[in-house]
Amino acid sequence: MRVQLEGIGIRDKSDLAAVTHPDMSSLIKSKRWRLNIVGFKGEDDQINIGPGREEGxxxxxxxDGIDSFNVLRQ
Structure with missing residues (x-):
């Protein structure tokens, strides 16, 4: 799954994203990029991955990469 997401990803201009994904483009190609492109954003010491919109x-x-989940209630 991660490799598939990286294949359609763009990174922000943060140093962390540049170091962890040096071959990934940092250019947004259109205003509708969130439909087909994953955003990789460096935040502090981690990468936030934004998978975009519902129909994307x-x-x-x-x-499709989720195998299972548990519903937690308080």
Missing amino acids: AALKIFN
Whole structure:
């Protein structure tokens, strides 16, 4: 799943994203990029991955990679 997301990803201009994904483009190609492109954003010491909108390819890849989940209630 991660490799698939990286294949359609763009990174922000943070140093962390540049170091962890040096071959990934940092250019946004259109205003509708969130439909088909995953955003990789450096935040402090971690990468935030934004899979985009509900009807987009990136979110489908992300959701298809979920094997199971547990509902937690307080």
